[in-house]
Amino acid sequence: MQGPPLVYGQGQRLLVVDDEPGITEVLETTLGLAGYQVWVAANGAAALRLAAEVRPDLVVLDVMLPDMDGFQVCRRLAEQDEAPPVLFLTARDSVLDKVTGLTIGGEDYLTKPFSIPEVLARVHVLLRRVRRGQAAEDPVLCFADVVMDEGTRRVTRAGRAVELSPTEYRLLRYLLVNSGRVVSKAQVLDNVWQHEFGDGVVEKVVSRLRQKLDAVGEPLIHTVRGFGYSLRLPVEG
Template identity: 40%
Template sequence: MVNRLQKILIVEDEQSIQKLLEFTLMQANYETAIAQDGEQALKMVMEESPDLIILDLMLPKIDGMDVCRQLRNRDIDTPIIMLTAKGEEMDKIIGLEMGADDYMTKPFSPREVAARVKAVLRRTGERAKPKDEMLEAGQLLVYPNRFEVYLEDSPLEFTRKEFELLVYLMRHPNRVLTRGQLLQAVWNYEFAGDTRIVDVHISHLRDKIEENTRKPRYIKTMRGVGYKFGE
């Protein structure tokens, strides 16, 4: 399997800087795309889905600050490195407040470009990683992303549907859930009309997590309605 090269969108109207950035990034093993003005940049972000944007402040049609503002207002969190003129301290501050992740001051060296792009991609990549969610109730610990369940520190084994049902119940604690709701959430109506499948799986869960299945601690039956998870 061939790994996809990360794509950097260069938004710069000055050709000499444009060529320097393009050459530097291609040497550093990135794919590049170029926008000549702010209007084109906004369009290309939507079409190209770049991994990072190098954004000059002084652009035709729409300036870099407004491009950054519009992207963040649209909840587009693609990392942005802004290019600022030497000594324009206020531009740097405003850019970062607008949502830019870093900035470079002109003139800059190719080595600085590669280092900053790598650092921002690493930092934002860590930020984007899904959190290792943990669900806890009494002595019961569930890690949905790892497909792991522990009861009093001992690992338990579940079928996929048992696990999905347990996770759904734990994510909705102290809430009465009907059999129909559970069918829709876990089975996506795969067994439409047959609510017995829910009862069977609840019974299996109780066998594994309850000390006394006749007096369940975690999964309680709400007669005539459904089930409720709560210690």
């Protein structure tokens, strides 16, 4: 039985960061054949240097690197203007590692061993998501005193900036679009990540977003036990 059709790129620039030559060789070859321009780096310092020179559209990043870990590299990339999306591709598979990667700036997290079709599919989804975000027709979403400007990717509450990772940003956007409604963990996974990470990851990312948002005002993200989450004003007693 044939598998799903492979998806191809249109010359987008990809930076692959991994210290295993076998991994970088496979990814450089297959991603190149799939229509992408590919650069490779074997450590964090080289990755940051190449990222500044090449301005990649996407970074495929291992966590375990010889000089600094991938989480540090991701944080440094996130400080750049127009920071590229990051797909973590690593053997580190704990819930804590996944949550860390997704909340410090990573857009997606895939564990080794991996299949080439899945890597291609996730790269395609991330690049499409970035294009869709850039083409948003209505760039401002509001609820209560929360304002999300999709043109600048800036979130404020009561006029104060709220610093969010890309994952936290997408989660808040989904809650804003569905404000007043209850969304399940399965719906969050389908619409925020489009991949199966498990309930533990959802709970931890929601918790981190709640801490940042509620630090500025009254609680807005509420857990509806047995059902999911809702963005709404507190019920007055």
